[in-house]
Amino acid sequence: MALIVQKYGGSSVGNLDRIHHVAKKIMSAKSAGHEIVVVVSAMYGETDRLIQLANALTQSPEPREFDILIATGEQVSMALLSMALNANNCPARSFTGPQIGIQTDDIHTKARILEVDTTVIKRELKEGRVVIVAGFQGINERGDVTTLGRGGSDTTAVAIAAALKADECQIYTDVDGVYTTDPHLIPEARLLPQISFEEMLEMASLGAKVLQMRSVELASKHNMPIRVLSTFSDGPGTLVTFEDKIMHKRLVSGIAFSREEAILSLSGVPRKLGTEGLILGKVSEAHIEIDMIAQNATAQDTVDFTFTVHRKEYPKALKIVEDLAIQLGANTVKTNSRVAKLSLVGIGMRSHTGVASTMFRSLGEAGINIQMITTSEIKISVIVDETHLEQGVRAVHSAFELDKLPHVPEKMSIE
Amino acid sequence: MALIVQKYGGSSVGNLDRIHHVAKKIMSAKSAGHEIVVVVSAMYGETDRLIQLANALTQSPEPREFDILIATGEQVSMALLSMALNANNCPARSFTGPQIGIQTDDIHTKARILEVDTTVIKRELKEGRVVIVAGFQGINERGDVTTLGRGGSDTTAVAIAAALKADECQIYTDVDGVYTTDPHLIPEARLLPQISFEEMLEMASLGAKVLQMRSVELASKHNMPIRVLSTFSDGPGTLVTFEDKIMHKRLVSGIAFSREEAILSLSGVPRKLGTEGLILGKVSEAHIEIDMIAQNATAQDTVDFTFTVHRKEYPKALKIVEDLAIQLGANTVKTNSRVAKLSLVGIGMRSHTGVASTMFRSLGEAGINIQMITTSEIKISVIVDETHLEQGVRAVHSAFELDKLPHVPEKMSIE
Numbered sequence: 001m002a003l004i005v006q007k008y009g010g011s012s013v014g015n016l017d018r019i020h021h022v023a024k025k026i027m028s029a030k031s032a033g034h035e036i037v038v039v040v041s042a043m044y045g046e047t048d049r050l051i052q053l054a055n056a057l058t059q060s061p062e063p064r065e066f067d068i069l070i071a072t073g074e075q076v077s078m079a080l081l082s083m084a085l086n087a088n089n090c091p092a093r094s095f096t097g098p099q100i101g102i103q104t105d106d107i108h109t110k111a112r113i114l115e116v117d118t119t120v121i122k123r124e125l126k127e128g129r130v131v132i133v134a135g136f137q138g139i140n141e142r143g144d145v146t147t148l149g150r151g152g153s154d155t156t157a158v159a160i161a162a163a164l165k166a167d168e169c170q171i172y173t174d175v176d177g178v179y180t181t182d183p184h185l186i187p188e189a190r191l192l193p194q195i196s197f198e199e200m201l202e203m204a205s206l207g208a209k210v211l212q213m214r215s216v217e218l219a220s221k222h223n224m225p226i227r228v229l230s231t232f233s234d235g236p237g238t239l240v241t242f243e244d245k246i247m248h249k250r251l252v253s254g255i256a257f258s259r260e261e262a263i264l265s266l267s268g269v270p271r272k273l274g275t276e277g278l279i280l281g282k283v284s285e286a287h288i289e290i291d292m293i294a295q296n297a298t299a300q301d302t303v304d305f306t307f308t309v310h311r312k313e314y315p316k317a318l319k320i321v322e323d324l325a326i327q328l329g330a331n332t333v334k335t336n337s338r339v340a341k342l343s344l345v346g347i348g349m350r351s352h353t354g355v356a357s358t359m360f361r362s363l364g365e366a367g368i369n370i371q372m373i374t375t376s377e378i379k380i381s382v383i384v385d386e387t388h389l390e391q392g393v394r395a396v397h398s399a400f401e402l403d404k405l406p407h408v409p410e411k412m413s414i415e
Numbered sequence: 416m417a418l419i420v421q422k423y424g425g426s427s428v429g430n431l432d433r434i435h436h437v438a439k440k441i442m443s444a445k446s447a448g449h450e451i452v453v454v455v456s457a458m459y460g461e462t463d464r465l466i467q468l469a470n471a472l473t474q475s476p477e478p479r480e481f482d483i484l485i486a487t488g489e490q491v492s493m494a495l496l497s498m499a500l501n502a503n504n505c506p507a508r509s510f511t512g513p514q515i516g517i518q519t520d521d522i523h524t525k526a527r528i529l530e531v532d533t534t535v536i537k538r539e540l541k542e543g544r545v546v547i548v549a550g551f552q553g554i555n556e557r558g559d560v561t562t563l564g565r566g567g568s569d570t571t572a573v574a575i576a577a578a579l580k581a582d583e584c585q586i587y588t589d590v591d592g593v594y595t596t597d598p599h600l601i602p603e604a605r606l607l608p609q610i611s612f613e614e615m616l617e618m619a620s621l622g623a624k625v626l627q628m629r630s631v632e633l634a635s636k637h638n639m640p641i642r643v644l645s646t647f648s649d650g651p652g653t654l655v656t657f658e659d660k661i662m663h664k665r666l667v668s669g670i671a672f673s674r675e676e677a678i679l680s681l682s683g684v685p686r687k688l689g690t691e692g693l694i695l696g697k698v699s700e701a702h703i704e705i706d707m708i709a710q711n712a713t714a715q716d717t718v719d720f721t722f723t724v725h726r727k728e729y730p731k732a733l734k735i736v737e738d739l740a741i742q743l744g745a746n747t748v749k750t751n752s753r754v755a756k757l758s759l760v761g762i763g764m765r766s767h768t769g770v771a772s773t774m775f776r777s778l779g780e781a782g783i784n785i786q787m788i789t790t791s792e793i794k795i796s797v798i799v800d801e802t803h804l805e806q807g808v809r810a811v812h813s814a815f816e817l818d819k820l821p822h823v824p825e826k827m828s829i830e
Contacts, residue, residue: 075486075490
């Protein structure tokens with residue numbers, strides 16, 4: 001018997017048939033002898049409907065009132081799910097965030113959870129009920145309803161699981177789990193049975209479609225394993241857990257990528273203390289978020305400085321770089337607004353050398369020019385021409401045999 | 416300066432334009448220097464939508480979950496109204512029933528209010544805000560959300576007004592107030608500037624379209640004057656208040672009526688102790704609600720027993736009466752399923768004789784046969800043939816000069 005927190009997203013409870021389907025999944029876990037706490041999102045489209053209502057009423061809705069308005073979305077789905085369970089003789093009770101006592105700070109529309117009171121949940125579990133909790137919402141010190149921002153239900157689930165010291169936090173969604181890379185781009189992509197928290201965070205561009213990053217951080221902080229799995233198909237999904245719990249350790253886990261990148265380089269900038277700070281300062285003053293940064297010092301007296309931004313910021317960034325080139329006396333400005341980022345992620349590369357060289361060689365053999373490289377402990381990112389992205393991902397994916405990953409159907413840890 | 420509780424019904428906040436309109440009405444009362452507490456219903460149609468959702472999911476929704484589901488209707492409208500006020504620089508805050516502390520018993524879907532905590536309302540009023548409260552809902556001892564049943568928002572408003580010792584409880588609706596009779600039937604009907612609680616309760620068939628009867632009882636018990644007035648037109652409406660506050664006392668106030676009646680008579684029932692109890696017992700065992708009851712004892716040894724029921728219960732009641740006639744040895748059974756009830760209501764008739772004779776004479780002069788009569792202290796009800804209803808109401812309305820009622824535009828008591 002285990003204590004499991006399950007979270008079902010908006011598409012999982014998108015209509016009444018799906019709510020019945022989710023009820024059946026919950027009942028089957030209950031029949032297996034587990035204690036179940038369920039966190040639900042609003043029915044698909046409902047939060048947007050409420051936001052549109054508020055925006056149609058006034059241009060800048062009062063945040064306190066906005067929160068108590070959109071919190072009704074989860075209140076509806078939790079009540080319906082509880083009804084569906086009770087109608088099938090599975091005792092259940094639903095609770096709003098405030099009713100459970102999910103204490104947050106008072107930053108309306110993007111509150112952070114400070115504390116979860118487990119009294120009510122424990123009482124209900126003891127009485128043999130399934131406990132259903134509205135995701136995405138809490139209550140501040142003043143007694144006002146707050147919401148956690150998009151994807152907040154994942155965070156609710158992890159926070160409750162951590163507070164209860166649950167055995168596992170299961171995030172049910174409309175994908176099977178986390179893949180070695182996007183299977184829409186590379187059909188050979190394989191489902192990862194396990195991945196570490198660090199890798200999951202580094203895979204953000206892939207992972208963000210599956211899990212809200214704040215919830216991964218929270219889970220990592222509280223050592224709470226998360227299992228990502230599909231509401232609509234059976235399968236073990238992907239277990240996101242600590243590094244030392246990972247079985248069948250691999251050198252690399254996956255390849256993340258993003259298309260909408262732009263690269264800007266200043267070369268031959270006369271070497272001078274504080275130049276880098278000056279460049280970055282100008283860019284961030286314009287509220288442009290910088291992604292990758294690299295600096296080479298090949299020459300004696302000059303440096304080359306390169307960074308990337310989201311493509312939509314490119315025109316603004318270009319203007320700044322051109323001004324800076326004059327101000328700093330740089331030789332040349334070289335930019336490209338049609339590039340993509342490709343990141344290889346794996347905790348295995350910490351202890352193994354040669355990962356970078358294998359990666360670069362496979363790209364080279366595919367005839368792909370690398371325009372920029374940055375590395376962190378468990379990630380190597382390169383910038384390539386946008387038109388080379390798919391071919392590059394395929395080459396690296398194959399070089400590390402990610403497509404040949406033996407699928408080890410791991411026993412679900414909760415059984 | 417007065418403390419006013421205003422209640423706006425579902426059609427008053429039926430869409431975003433109407434919510435803006437209601438916000439303007441609130442702001443104008445606030446500008447006049449009053450402290451305002453507003454109780455809102457769900458947007459028109461929303462409660463029905465939620466009920467349909469629950470019923471589509473399961474045949475018998477769990478009442479606790481049903482309540483927390485439908486309570487979202489008022490939570491949406493209160494938040495939107497508060498946003499509209501804040502957007503117009505009128506500080507406002509909305510609160511659910513549980514947030515305010517509207518304590519109820521735990522009879523889900525038709526809970527009764529036990530106590531209203533005024534702490535939060537008083538704090539917010541003191542800080543100069545308009546306080547908006549979700550009608551129709553409360554919280555039981557266990558912390559669960561309860562709802563008060565259809566029309567419950569009126570009760571919420573009166574309960575809050577009573578707890579605050581407000582100066583007036585204004586019920587905004589889509590009619591101008593209470594009329595001497597239904598203006599759809601008798602266009603000469605006049606708006607009543609004032610009516611007593613007792614008359615309002617006796618006028619139920621008219622009044623129920625305007626005010627929930629439980630809220631009138633509650634207002635009467637707590638001596639809380641209610642003003643019924645229109646959201647969509649200006650005018651003083653009708654003040655429902657205690658008898659001794661009524662100015663321009665009139666003999667009678669109005670004529671209520673209902674069409675869907677059926678009458679059943681047993682005549683020549685041998686006189687025997689407990690016969691009436693036996694008859695009524697059989698009828699109520701069949702869950703048929705009896706409206707009027709009359710018994711005559713014209714003969715020495717037999718009695719005539721007559722009662723009315725709602726027309727839809729007629730076939731069931733007829734069967735029972737026919738069985739009873741045999742069992743009790745009654746002479747004849749006389750029934751009519753096409754009758755209507757006409758009730759004259761007025762506190763003035765307590766101290767004036769001759770009201771009944773004027774009423775009966777006017778009906779007689781109109782050639783209308785009276786099939787049954789019952790009286791209470793301030794009401795005389797007669798049963799007439801359905802086809803005579805309109806003519807009968809017109810005759811009595813005119814006999815008491817209700818159509819000539821001098822319209823005394825009374826000063827609003829809150830000004």
